[in-house]
Amino acid sequence: MNKKLIFIAVSFLWIAVAVGLIISKQHIIRTGRTVLLETVPVDPRDFLRGDYVILRYKISTLDLQQIQSEKSYYRRGKRVYVKLEPRERFWEAAAVKTKIPVSDNGVYIKAKVKYSYNKKLELNYGIESYFVPEGEGKDIEKNMRGNKSSVEVEVLVDKSGNAIIKKVFAQ
Amino acid sequence: MILGIISSLLWWAVVIFIIVKLVSGGRRKHYSWLQRELSLWEEKNIINKEQGDAVLSLYKLKRVTARKKMDMVKVLTLIGVIFVGLGVIFFVGSNWQRIPSHARTTMLLAITIATLYAGYIFSYEKEGFVNLGKSLLLLASLFWGGTIALIGQIYNIPTSENWYIMLLWAFPIVPIAVLFKNNYVHILASILFVIWNFLYSSSNNIANYYYPIFIFLLMLPTAKNLISSRRINIIGLVSASLYCCFNKYEWLALLISAGLLACYLVQKEERVYLYTACLSFIFWDIAYFTVRQLQPNLYFLLPLGFMLYLTYKDNIEKNLVFCLAGLMIGINLALSSVSQMLNYPFNGLQFTIFQSLLGISIYSAGIVSRNRGYLFPVIYKIFGYLVTFICVYLLAFKALLGEWAGAVNNVYLFGSLILAGIIALVAVDIVRSGNFKNKSNRIELAALIVALIGSLILLLSPRTVLLNTITMNSVLVVFALSSIFLGVELKKPPIFTLGIVIFVLFIITRYIDVTWKLKEKSLFFIVGGLVILFLGTFLEKQRRKIIERMKSE
Numbered sequence: 049m050n051k052k053l054i055f056i057a058v059s060f061l062w063i064a065v066a067v068g069l070i071i072s073k074q075h076i077i078r079t080g081r082t083v084l085l086e087t088v089p090v091d092p093r094d095f096l097r098g099d100y101v102i103l104r105y106k107i108s109t110l111d112l113q114q115i116q117s118e119k120s121y122y123r124r125g126k127r128v129y130v131k132l133e134p135r136e137r138f139w140e141a142a143a144v145k146t147k148i149p150v151s152d153n154g155v156y157i158k159a160k161v162k163y164s165y166n167k168k169l170e171l172n173y174g175i176e177s178y179f180v181p182e183g184e185g186k187d188i189e190k191n192m193r194g195n196k197s198s199v200e201v202e203v204l205v206d207k208s209g210n211a212i213i214k215k216v217f218a219q
Numbered sequence: 220m221i222l223g224i225i226s227s228l229l230w231w232a233v234v235i236f237i238i239v240k241l242v243s244g245g246r247r248k249h250y251s252w253l254q255r256e257l258s259l260w261e262e263k264n265i266i267n268k269e270q271g272d273a274v275l276s277l278y279k280l281k282r283v284t285a286r287k288k289m290d291m292v293k294v295l296t297l298i299g300v301i302f303v304g305l306g307v308i309f310f311v312g313s314n315w316q317r318i319p320s321h322a323r324t325t326m327l328l329a330i331t332i333a334t335l336y337a338g339y340i341f342s343y344e345k346e347g348f349v350n351l352g353k354s355l356l357l358l359a360s361l362f363w364g365g366t367i368a369l370i371g372q373i374y375n376i377p378t379s380e381n382w383y384i385m386l387l388w389a390f391p392i393v394p395i396a397v398l399f400k401n402n403y404v405h406i407l408a409s410i411l412f413v414i415w416n417f418l419y420s421s422s423n424n425i426a427n428y429y430y431p432i433f434i435f436l437l438m439l440p441t442a443k444n445l446i447s448s449r450r451i452n453i454i455g456l457v458s459a460s461l462y463c464c465f466n467k468y469e470w471l472a473l474l475i476s477a478g479l480l481a482c483y484l485v486q487k488e489e490r491v492y493l494y495t496a497c498l499s500f501i502f503w504d505i506a507y508f509t510v511r512q513l514q515p516n517l518y519f520l521l522p523l524g525f526m527l528y529l530t531y532k533d534n535i536e537k538n539l540v541f542c543l544a545g546l547m548i549g550i551n552l553a554l555s556s557v558s559q560m561l562n563y564p565f566n567g568l569q570f571t572i573f574q575s576l577l578g579i580s581i582y583s584a585g586i587v588s589r590n591r592g593y594l595f596p597v598i599y600k601i602f603g604y605l606v607t608f609i610c611v612y613l614l615a616f617k618a619l620l621g622e623w624a625g626a627v628n629n630v631y632l633f634g635s636l637i638l639a640g641i642i643a644l645v646a647v648d649i650v651r652s653g654n655f656k657n658k659s660n661r662i663e664l665a666a667l668i669v670a671l672i673g674s675l676i677l678l679l680s681p682r683t684v685l686l687n688t689i690t691m692n693s694v695l696v697v698f699a700l701s702s703i704f705l706g707v708e709l710k711k712p713p714i715f716t717l718g719i720v721i722f723v724l725f726i727i728t729r730y731i732d733v734t735w736k737l738k739e740k741s742l743f744f745i746v747g748g749l750v751i752l753f754l755g756t757f758l759e760k761q762r763r764k765i766i767e768r769m770k771s772e
Contacts, residue, residue: 051343051399052339054394054398054399055335055336058335058391058394059332059336061391061394062328062331062335062363062391063328063332065367065387065391066324066328066366066370069367069370069387070321070370073373100378124424125424125425160379160423172377174376174379174380176377176378177375177376177377179372179373179375212374212375
């Protein structure tokens with residue numbers, strides 16, 4: 049096989065993969081609706097790992113007795129969609145579905161079940177890491193300690209439920 | 220309980236494997252020396268090529284080509300490349316904020332493509348820079364990882380999705396590894412795939428079937444001449460199979476095992492495929508047990524039987540170790556399933572006696588193989604001896620005997636009785652067939668019968684702790700003495716030394732056993748130390764004398 053051709057093909061492949069990844073994320077930014085999420089304090093030992101901050105949201109743990117849910121138990125690793133609704137300052141979980149209803153125009157955020165127990169659901173939304181410049185994580189960390197966290201996160205959610213962090217506010 | 224059984228079985232398999240490997244290790248060292256020296260003798264015209272071939276065929280060895288000497292320039296270029304690559308990745312990791320994120324990505328991607336181009340130019344366009352070209356292609360692959368990591372960082376892709384980053388890093392560098400035949404990149408891609416597999420399974424909590432398919436269909440076939448890369452991929456497959464035991468992925472373990480077996484059947488000279496297939500089938504059996512605890516895995520007999528057939532057909536001595544470990548684990552898991560089905564509790568004492576009887580049975584198989592001239596009698600004997608010795612050693616502790624004697628488990632009880640019956644029949648057959656006449660065979664058979672009787676006493680009277688302790692300690696002494704006598708009789712120093720080691724181990728263990736409870740620990744250590752010093756020196760002197768005498772005779 050012509051080596052030059054291989055070089056050109058590989059270059060194109062690499063550019064295509066990189067651009068594809070950027071486009072998929074930019075799509076969320078372009079089309080996503082902004083929701084403001086409340087965070088909860090995390091164990092400081094796990095909180096700041098190197099150059100990124102671990103975020104935990106109020107909607108990371110759901111009580112299935114208090115919100116609408118199709119099931120009372122979900123298998124670990126299962127993909128679900130959480131319907132978000134604005135309540136006062138923050139957006140909060142209103143329902144858990146296994147698919148986004150076609151007719152519903154509301155905001156649904158995609159999540160993966162971490163574990164499910166006693167009608168409680170622990171979820172991962174893929175927005176749990178926030179990369180910060182070296183040393184700057186300490187400010188956010190300070191605001192997430194104690195009983196209540198004052199860190200707020202602005203998140204963009206597209207129609208398919210994909211989410212991306214827009215901004216983190218540490219007051 | 221299941222985890223306990225699994226870990227104890229794994230422990231057994233690993234211990235036995237390591238010990239047998241050690242036993243065969245010395246011989247291999249001599250063989251590789253011979254292989255190297257033969258080339259030199261041929262070169263110096265001391266022997267001709269035909270004579271060299273004759274020597275090699277005598278020891279069933281292959282001709283080896285002289286290893287290429289390490290090129291210093293190559294090593295330095297490679298180290299330099301790895302340093303620069305790591306530097307760029309750390310640079311990305313440190314979140315350099317002064318440049319806008321997209322400019323950073325574009326810059327890094329441009330550097331990556333430029334390095335790829337330089338790699339191509341030095342490898343294929345300019346003559347005399349092949350090593351530099353190869354290293355630059357590796358550097359481009361490392362930069363590519365940095366680019367993907369940077370994009371992941373810009374969009375805050377969480378750590379739970381690192382598998383996805385790993386995949387985007389690994390897949391696009393495969394063409395470099397395969398089409399440019401770059402072994403460094405092949406190794407890098409292989410390592411990344413191993414990491415991807417584990418991250419994928421742990422993040423998504425599902426079995427990763429794509430991994431073995433991809434490795435079997437692309438990475439292994441293209442790593443034909445790349446030993447390091449092949450090894451990494453095989454280790455990756457076996458560890459993926461081991462991971463299945465703890466995550467109930469029995470089908471994935473089966474797929475990996477079958478794949479490795481197929482690889483062996485295609486490439487018979489690569490024996491490592493057979494060893495790893497055997498190991499992987501054992502992991503499959505364990506995974507099957509964790510999924511269907513009440514259902515004994517009778518299907519396991521099929522691959523095990525086939526492996527055993529291949530071991531004999533292709534004359535692969537070492538694989539018998541894996542087969543025997545598989546047999547032991549398979550029997551134990553099946554008995555555990557039946558016990559759970561019939562609601563019998565786990566009984567540590569009966570479990571250990573059963574293992575001991577299995578060990579004696581395997582040893583007897585070795586004697587029968589030797590008497591009838593079948594293959595591999597020594598492997599059976601070493602394996603059986605080790606298993607029995609470990610069990611007897613454990614059963615010689617009074618504290619354990621008292622602790623382990625719990626509610627009766629009839630499955631293990633009957634299993635043990637059946638084994639004891641088989642051993643007795645084999646012993647009768649050995650006596651009747653006239654192989655009992657020479658002294659060494661008599662010593663061997665006597666030790667076997669003593670071990671059998673000791674196990675039976677424990678099995679039938681588990682509550683008489685004192686009697687059982689004395690019995691098992693006596694069996695241990697018989698083991699030591701029989702090895703010493705057998706070593707002298709057969710003029711085999713290793714067997715003789717083994718007897719001495721067992722004897723010393725017995726003395727030290729019993730000393731600790733009896734005196735550890737004493738409050739005065741200083742006395743315990745001083746007396747113990749003195750005993751070890753004097754006894755050790757005395758025994759070592761005697762041992763050397765006898766071995767010298769053996770050699771001079």
